[in-house]
Amino acid sequence: MNTPMLLTLSVGHVIADIYGGMLPAMLPIFVSMFGLSYGAVALVAAAHSFSASAIQPVLGYVSDRISGKWVLPLAPLVAAVGIIVATQVPVYWVALVLIAIGGLGIAAYHPEGYKAAGYYSGDQQSTGTSIFSVGGNIGVAAGPVVVAVLYAWQAQRGLILMVVPGILMALVLWRLLPRIETGTEVAPPDLKAAFLDIRPILIPFLLLLIIVILRSFFWVSLGTFIPLYAVAELGMTVPEAAAGLLPFLLFSGAIGTLIGGYVADRTSKEGLLLWSLAPVPLFVYVFLHTSGFWLPLMLVFIGGFTVSTFAVTVVMSHELLPKQRAMASGMMVGFAWGISGMGTPFVGIFADNFGLPAAFNALMLAPLVPFALTILYVWLMRQGGKYRARMTVRATPTA
Known part of the structure; x- marks a missing residue:
């Protein structure tokens, strides 16, 4: 089991999923920004849920057929820009599109990340996969806390700072990309x-x-x-x-x-x-x-x-x-x-x-x-x- 690489992937998982964890706490902000009804708020949540979750099997199918490890640095960057910039735009439908794009970033990290985690887990598959998986748990749990702290500090402007972790994580993963392996050597059927x-x-x-x-x-x-x-x-x-x-x-x-x-x-x-x-x-x-x-x-x-x-x-x-x-x-x-x-x-x-x-x-x-x-x-x-x-x-x- 390659613990350093698993921990790196897990930290990437924290950063990718923290943006999904932030969204529920950000919904009241969107209500005040756009004067949304509950139906319109539900559409925000639905757009994120579909793009961040339901589409993952499709991304996984593609990931099984190509060398998709380049997605790993791109995913937290897209998640950060999509979700955070959505809190700064003045138009509802633009925010909706940005949230869906941010959700795609979150979704993209998971299939390739789990595949790489399985490769680095060796003969301790459950332990290694858990190390990777717990990053997502921590990210989702920390998301609402981050929103509360930054919003109390500088309201919506404070949230802009959360673009920085996504950029930094993307740079780290990009530097490590030549060393990252996913075990995909032969194309699946x-x-x-x-x-x-x-x-x-x-x-x-x-x-x-x-x-x-x-x-x-x-x-x-x-x-x-x-x-x-x-x-x-x-x-x-x-x-x-x-x-x-x-x-x-x-x-x-x-x-x-x-x-x-x-x-x-x-x-x-x-x-x-x-x-x-x-x-x-x-x-x-x-x-x-x-x-x-x-x-x-x-x-x-x-x-x-x-x-x-x-x-x-x-x-x-x-x-x-x-x-x-x-x-x-x-x-x-x-x-x-x-x-x-x-x-x-x-x-x-x-x-x-x-x-x-x-x-x-x-x-x-x-x-x-x-x-x-x-x-x-x-x-x-x-x-x-x-x-x-x-x-x-x-x-x-x-x-």
Whole structure:
């Protein structure tokens, strides 16, 4: 395992994803700038979600077929310019286009980054991929804090400073580009052959994708509504909710990612996925029926357990599609995240009709669905060794 290169890629991941983490905190700025309705604000979020997440499998498909490592320095630069300049322009549709372009920068870093991380992980795939993945967790968690600090300092003008990290990271990665390897030496199959390649493991791959989508839906919904719940039900102010609760959830997810990768390399990836989901409903229940010290503690457990298999499921997808790792990463990270985000408005509609406590009681049960599907996945992968045998044959190079 090449730790220095993994750490460099992980820092790049921090910088790329911090701009995505900043966007939710910037939405009130856009409302005041353009006098937006909730529908127009939702369009801003949707443009970013689609360009930053749902398009990643397409970028991954391309990345598997060309030497795309040049994307790594370009991605944080595009993300920085797109997202930050959008806060300075006076026209709504221009800001919308810039946000979508910034989202493409965020999206572009992930497939090539995960592919390079897999190459540098050696025989410790889960640990190495976790080191890379945790950078994204840290970036997303730090984004709202950065907006709060810079906006309190110099309002919108203060945000311009955040172009600098993207430029600096682009320069660092550009200098390192000749030394960066992704392991892409032989072109993978064309589109028709790619379908034939995935067909033997289509059922377990789709099942794993559904598990990841449902896990991501729970995580995104929780992160969206925890601040609202804290204000409406716990009587906190907005700064108290943002600074006193949400960081425990987000940063514990980053720590859980590292621990999960370490454990998965030494035990069973499928077993870790299964048992990381099992206790989460209990933690949510305690969170809803307690106060004081127990509130942030439960968020630490919820975040740590839920996100502990984020990188592990990427590695599992690589094992299923060893010749198309970038596309597999795009499906598990980008597509799953984008699709899961589309379910969050339905939680909001449910809360509007039945109240936030009822919505959280429903969310409390949500991890049980991917838990049940993981049992099915484990059984499927172990029944007669059929899929394991196919994976071994497909991963073996031929003369």
